[in-house]
Amino acid sequence: MSEVLVLIDAPEGKVTKPSLELLTIARRIGEPSAVVFGSEVPSQLAEYGAEKIYQLDDAVYADYLVGPKAEALSQLVADKSPAAVLVPSTFEGKEIAARVALKASSGFITDAVDVSVDGDTITTTQSVFAGNFTVDAKITAGTPVIAVKPNSTAPEATSGAGTVEAVSVDVSDAAKGAKITSTKVKEASGRPELTEAAIVVSGGRGTGGDFSEVEAFADSLGAAVGASRAAVDSGWYPHSFQVGQTGKVVSPQLYVANGISGAIQHRAGMQTSKTIVAVNKDDEAPIFELVDFGVVGDLKTVLPQATEEVVKRKG
Amino acid sequence: MTKIVVAVKYVPDATGDRTFTSDNTVDREGVDGLLSELDEYAVEQALQVVEAGEGEVTVVTVGPEDAADAVRKALQMGADAGVHVVDDAIAGSDAFATSLVLAKAIEKLEYDLVFFGMASTDAGMGIVPTLVAERLGLPAVTFASEITVDGDTVTIRRDGDVASQEITASGKVVVSVTDQTGEARYPSFKGIMAAKKKPIDEWSLADLGLEASEVGGDNAWTAVDSTTPRPPRTAGEVVTDEGDGGAKLVEFLASKKFV
Numbered sequence: 001m002s003e004v005l006v007l008i009d010a011p012e013g014k015v016t017k018p019s020l021e022l023l024t025i026a027r028r029i030g031e032p033s034a035v036v037f038g039s040e041v042p043s044q045l046a047e048y049g050a051e052k053i054y055q056l057d058d059a060v061y062a063d064y065l066v067g068p069k070a071e072a073l074s075q076l077v078a079d080k081s082p083a084a085v086l087v088p089s090t091f092e093g094k095e096i097a098a099r100v101a102l103k104a105s106s107g108f109i110t111d112a113v114d115v116s117v118d119g120d121t122i123t124t125t126q127s128v129f130a131g132n133f134t135v136d137a138k139i140t141a142g143t144p145v146i147a148v149k150p151n152s153t154a155p156e157a158t159s160g161a162g163t164v165e166a167v168s169v170d171v172s173d174a175a176k177g178a179k180i181t182s183t184k185v186k187e188a189s190g191r192p193e194l195t196e197a198a199i200v201v202s203g204g205r206g207t208g209g210d211f212s213e214v215e216a217f218a219d220s221l222g223a224a225v226g227a228s229r230a231a232v233d234s235g236w237y238p239h240s241f242q243v244g245q246t247g248k249v250v251s252p253q254l255y256v257a258n259g260i261s262g263a264i265q266h267r268a269g270m271q272t273s274k275t276i277v278a279v280n281k282d283d284e285a286p287i288f289e290l291v292d293f294g295v296v297g298d299l300k301t302v303l304p305q306a307t308e309e310v311v312k313r314k315g
Numbered sequence: 316m317t318k319i320v321v322a323v324k325y326v327p328d329a330t331g332d333r334t335f336t337s338d339n340t341v342d343r344e345g346v347d348g349l350l351s352e353l354d355e356y357a358v359e360q361a362l363q364v365v366e367a368g369e370g371e372v373t374v375v376t377v378g379p380e381d382a383a384d385a386v387r388k389a390l391q392m393g394a395d396a397g398v399h400v401v402d403d404a405i406a407g408s409d410a411f412a413t414s415l416v417l418a419k420a421i422e423k424l425e426y427d428l429v430f431f432g433m434a435s436t437d438a439g440m441g442i443v444p445t446l447v448a449e450r451l452g453l454p455a456v457t458f459a460s461e462i463t464v465d466g467d468t469v470t471i472r473r474d475g476d477v478a479s480q481e482i483t484a485s486g487k488v489v490v491s492v493t494d495q496t497g498e499a500r501y502p503s504f505k506g507i508m509a510a511k512k513k514p515i516d517e518w519s520l521a522d523l524g525l526e527a528s529e530v531g532g533d534n535a536w537t538a539v540d541s542t543t544p545r546p547p548r549t550a551g552e553v554v555t556d557e558g559d560g561g562a563k564l565v566e567f568l569a570s571k572k573f574v
Contacts (some may be wrong), residue, residue, distance in 0.1 A: 051326065098449075133545060137538060140535070181483050293551050295563065
């Protein structure tokens, strides 16, 4: 079986859930080979089926934006002739993969929500136009390079050999153009990551700027917190929590929209969620066209009651 | 004197009923097109850089006849000149071919910096800036929330999920900007009138030394098998809160095993 290169995202040595999903998807195509940058080789890689682990440990990868990582991954593609390359559909993952694909004259598909394999044929599924269409596509040139969105599959643990091979690459000066001069790690919220969460509870204009009811309800469900563009533009919640066309696109099992009217800008970020629930004062809010269940009412009273009820049921 | 080229895209209005044509390419006829909202922020940032010192802003787009509208909007905002690369052979191009055409067009212009929006609002891949940089052999500082230009050095702040970074590059640099850089201006009446006198040059593939076989849908590295409209969501039960809205909500969640 041929190998599949999987670009691993492991900030602080902890493999992200989307990266584990990639290892699982890679097994549909061939034998997963994890590509990891940094001094640590997380044990989860072998636990989730990585047969080989290519480790690239050099300060150059942390000191510069994507250029060096793209050259390194390109060299691996040239050396190993993999059946496919999978990367996380993040800013960094997509930029690295785009450059790798260009260097190899290979097709590249971003934002895949599913990858299926029939013999040698790999088909990707994407959700486009604010989730109004699904697109099935194939890569027709070179080595298929695919960026896969979070929540595209459930990560399955399975033991892989996890043979570590240190790889060193001579990075060109041209790849060292964009230097990272400072990095401030954000404080962790203690909540699940927005794009990876199974449940997202979000707030909009209707919060009036106070997210305490939204956060309390989210915490009772173990959910991530999101915000609409209106709430972010008003300075009520940080942009990194914005759900919508210009923020995060989420596709959780359950999405709870509170005080959010449901403008196209917001729908683009959440309408592929499996189950949608909304609380809004305005019974004509467009969000109610999407919901599986809705409550017309004030989130300031509905959410505290719901939080209490969840806590009670969970005992 | 800073010369900035801003690459923009003409896209179907995201608030319209966007769809595909029978050959699985984006329908650009049925829905009104406009300058991609995310590119307005790039135009704005370029104008601010030039206004803080001296320089000029040239806007370039690749697209069908109507795409000139996107350039015109940028000229109304205050850009100095426009270039529209238009050629029937370009239709259906993927991101790689588009980046090739853009890179050739940018090379033909005099420039110090190249600005892009972070992604288009239609395909939304967000990779054309990095591809153009790769083709031109330039550093790319992408997804900027804040941009500072000092002499020939560009420094950006990039706000990621786990960290906020400062990234710097010198010389000719490709920059992509997010909507966090600040509101884009509306064209003023004066700006709209002034734009009528500003030139929009039309360039063909031949003007860029490119062959039809290097671009277009038939030469794309990916192929779409099918496009399927998502079945419309059927509206579920909506209740009015009569003091028990929260309890009813949780009852529903429990029925779906979320609690």
